[in-house]
Amino acid sequence: MQTTRLLLDTGSGGKASHRLIKDLFVKHFSNDVLDKMDDAALINVTGPLAMSTDTFTVTPLFFPGGDIGSLAVNGTVNDVAMLGARPLYLSCAFILEEGLEMSDLERIVQSTAQAAAKAGVKIVTGDTKVVPRGAVDKMFINTTGIGEIMVQPCPQGHRAAPGDAILVSGTMGDHGLTILATREGLSFEAPIQSDCAGLGHLIAKLLQAIPEIHVLRDPTRGGLATTLNEIAGQSGVQCLIREDAVPVNPVVSAGCSFLGLDPLYLANEGKLICILPARYAEQALSIMREDEFGRNAAHIGDITDEHPGRVVLRTPLGGHRLLDMLEGEQLPRIC
C-alpha cells in the first residue's frame, strides 16, 4: 500500500482499482476460481442450491469478538446453512468511503479471508466501489452465498409442527449487547463479546445425524422473539417458550436489566434455533454441546397447535406472556 488512506480513483475501474484488487483482495482471498479475474466466476455445483444475500453496515467496524469482515462471512454462511445446505461459494462486495484508513481495510480483508477459510467457503467473485467522502459511513460489505442442499425436504420456516421441540445452540443477546456497549463506551463487571461465528460445520453434523430436522434459523436482527414469530407465522403454529430455559450469559442479563433491554430481542450472530420432532431433541443437544459453537445448547420450549402464529413465554412463576415481534428499532446498524 503506497498511501495510508484510500483515494477516490481507486474505485474507477482503471489502473488504481486493478492495483488495489491485486495487492489486497486477490492476495488475501486467492483461490483457483477468483484468480481467473473474469467479471463472473465459473463454479461447479450440483443443484438444488440455497442462495442468500446480506449487506453489513455494522458500526463500529471492529468490536470484541469480530469485525465487519468476519461478520459478513459468517452472517451469510449461516443463512445459507440454515436451509440445510453446505455453504461453498461467496461473493464479496465492498463499498468504501474515500479517505478510509488503508490499515483498517487490510485488517478487515484479512479477517474476512480467515472467516471464509474457517467456514470452508471460497470467495469467488467480488466488487469494489469507492465513493466520495460522506456518501457512505466508512465501509459496508455485501456477501451473497450459495451452498448445496444436503437433505430433502430441507429445513424451512414453514415445517414446524405440533410435537416438535425448540432448541437453541447457546446464549442469547451477546452480539447485540456487545455492539451497543462498544458504541457507547459502556463496560460491565465482566467482559462480553460478540458470538459471531460460522455454523456450517455444526449444521452439517446435525443434519447427517438427524435429517428429519424441520426448521433451522439464526436469530439475528430482532433476536429470538422476532425469529420465533416469523416461524410461528410461516408454519401456523404456536411457539411455547419456558423463560427460565433460555440461556443468557449472566453479564448480558445484568447489562440488559441496567439498560432496559430484553435479551430475547437482541441480535445473535453465531447461534441457531433448531426445531425438530421431540424424540430427537436429546441427540441434537448432545451434538451441539460437543461443538465449539454449541456448548450452551438448550431445549427452550415446544411447538403446539393452540393460537397459531403466536409466541408465548411461560414465566418461572407460571404466568404467560405474549412475545410479539420487535416493533420499533432497539439499535440500528448491529449487522
Place this chain on the structure above:
Amino acid sequence: MQTTRLLLDTGSGGKASHRLIKDLFVKHFSNDVLDKMDDAALINVTGPLAMSTDTFTVTPLFFPGGDIGSLAVNGTVNDVAMLGARPLYLSCAFILEEGLEMSDLERIVQSTAQAAAKAGVKIVTGDTKVVPRGAVDKMFINTTGIGEIMVQPCPQGHRAAPGDAILVSGTMGDHGLTILATREGLSFEAPIQSDCAGLGHLIAKLLQAIPEIHVLRDPTRGGLATTLNEIAGQSGVQCLIREDAVPVNPVVSAGCSFLGLDPLYLANEGKLICILPARYAEQALSIMREDEFGRNAAHIGDITDEHPGRVVLRTPLGGHRLLDMLEGEQLPRIC
C-alpha cells in the same frame, strides 16, 4: 405506504421491516421461490454456473434511459451472461437512508422488477438495511446473479487469440456521458440517454449460433479502452483497434470534445465486446444487428501477437496510439 418518508425502524428486522418487505418488495418481485420468505432461497439449477456481484452507487438515482434499479439488474445480468451463461436468479440487497422518499423507493422497486422480467431472471432472495441519515447517500443496491453455462469451454478473458476479430454491439460512452450531463445539468444539441439494457437474450442467440466465441465482456467502468487492456493482459495478446470503426453517437462525440473526455474511457451499461475467430465476424454482426440492443454493432479491430498486453489505436491518418488503462477517476459513481 403510510408515511411519505422512510423511517429508521423499517430496518430493524421487526414488524416495520416485515411490512415494508411484504407491501413493497414481495409485492413487486413476487415469484414461487421468493414468496417462501426463508432467509435463503431454494433454487434448482444444474452446474456449471456463472456467479457475479456488483454494488450500484450511481448518482443521481434517476437518469435518462434508466435508474439505479434497472441498472442494478442489467449490470449483473450482463456480467453473468458474459461468461456464456443464461442468467436465471438474482439476489437484491437494498441499503436505504433514513428519510428517503417512499415514492422514489417504490418507483425504483418497480423498475427493478420490470428489468428483471425483461431479462427473464427471478429475484429470489433479498436484504433491506435502513441506516441513519448521513450514513449512506440515499440508496445503494447490490445484486448478485447466477446463471447456467450454455457452452463449454465458455467465453473467458484469457481466450482471445491472434486472428480473432474484435466486435462491439453498439455505440460507446452513452451511459457515462448521460450520468455526467444529468448530474451537472448539461444539455447538448440533441438528447442523450443511457444505454442501460440486459444483454442475456442477445448473448444466448450469439452462442447458439457460434459456440466458438472466445471472449464476451461488457465495457463498463473505465470504458472500452480499460476493458480491452484487461483482455489483452489476460490473454497475452495485442488488441489493434481502428479508431474510425468504433461507433460513437455524434452527440456523445460532440459532448466529449466539449468536455475534454474520451468516449473510449466512458462507461457503457448495455454494450458488449465480442472476440471470436474472424471467420465468424460477419455472422455475429448480423445476429447483433437484428437485436434491439445491437443495431449499431461494428467490427472495430483485431487480435494480433505483436506487443502482448497492449491495446493500440490506429488513427484515420495511419498513426498509432497506445490506449492505456484509465489512470485516475474520470467520474465517480456512474454505476
